Amino acid sequence: MNPHPQHPDDDNDDEMIGTLLSRRRALRLLGLGGGAAALAAGGVLAQRGGPPGGAGGSSAGTSGVTGLPGCVVRPAMTEGPYYVDEKLRRSDIRMDTTTGKVSGGVPLVLEFVTSRVAVNACQPRANVLIDVWQCDALGVYSDVQGNTGDFLRGTQVTNAQGKATFTTVYPGWYPGRAVHIHFKLRPLNAAGQATGEFTSQLFFPEAVTDQVHARAPYSRKGKRNTLNANDGIYRNGGNQLLLSVTGSPEKGYRATFDVGLNIG
Numbered sequence: 001m002n003p004h005p006q007h008p009d010d011d012n013d014d015e016m017i018g019t020l021l022s023r024r025r026a027l028r029l030l031g032l033g034g035g036a037a038a039l040a041a042g043g044v045l046a047q048r049g050g051p052p053g054g055a056g057g058s059s060a061g062t063s064g065v066t067g068l069p070g071c072v073v074r075p076a077m078t079e080g081p082y083y084v085d086e087k088l089r090r091s092d093i094r095m096d097t098t099t100g101k102v103s104g105g106v107p108l109v110l111e112f113v114t115s116r117v118a119v120n121a122c123q124p125r126a127n128v129l130i131d132v133w134q135c136d137a138l139g140v141y142s143d144v145q146g147n148t149g150d151f152l153r154g155t156q157v158t159n160a161q162g163k164a165t166f167t168t169v170y171p172g173w174y175p176g177r178a179v180h181i182h183f184k185l186r187p188l189n190a191a192g193q194a195t196g197e198f199t200s201q202l203f204f205p206e207a208v209t210d211q212v213h214a215r216a217p218y219s220r221k222g223k224r225n226t227l228n229a230n231d232g233i234y235r236n237g238g239n240q241l242l243l244s245v246t247g248s249p250e251k252g253y254r255a256t257f258d259v260g261l262n263i264g
């Protein structure tokens with residue numbers, strides 16, 4: 001398997017399919033106004049899907065912007081060319097089920113907390129299918145561009161508290177992109193069918209990435225050529241999807257991302 005060339009998902013970032021919920025409206029529903037509303041008035045960064053299972057959604061998160069609750073609208077971002085619906089229901093996505101090999105790297109525990117934006121509250125939202133996919137420590141994705149396997153891919157359904165936790169590794173890098181993880185959210189109805197879809201990406205603090213990538217196996221790849229500030233996708237709202245991570249390169253990291261989802 002070879003690391004990928006220049007990444008093509010610089011296009012169609014924040015592509016919109018109608019307006020569902022603006023950040024200003026989300027804050028008003030939560031009973032916040034004034035300075036908070038002004039801070040959040042960066043634009044409508046939500047989508048609404050057409051038929052069940054179609055594109056659309058709205059996202060929120062506490063990461064990257066301090067002083068805001070979880071149910072604040074965040075930007076949708078391009079799916080990119082490396083999504084594969086493997087239908088792998090699992091919490092630990094490190095192993096390649098075709099070979100049994102476990103992806104090397106610094107451990108990362110990533111917890112999603114899904115909610116619905118309601119008046120003065122973020123209500124936990126169960127039965128949301130969460131897909132996660134990412135590159136390994138050397139910038140390689142499984143099952144695309146001639147690569148085999150299914151490592152670093154997996155899905156889970158949120159529980160009654162709206163939570164789903166993935167065990168993975170800190171991502172590596174490849175040319176043209178900052179370090180990131182892709183995710184997709186699909187609310188499910190009682191029959192298990194998707195009633196909407198929202199797709200975006202999560203990013204990492206540069207100082208933490210520097211520490212992680214100085215270690216093996218990441219160091220074999222060399223120094224990354226694209227920082228967050230130089231990534232065309234990150235520049236379209238990536239600071240609102242920047243994870244706050246705790247831990248160390250020796251023991252691993254943990255991050256929680258709150259997602260307000262008002263579709264489906």
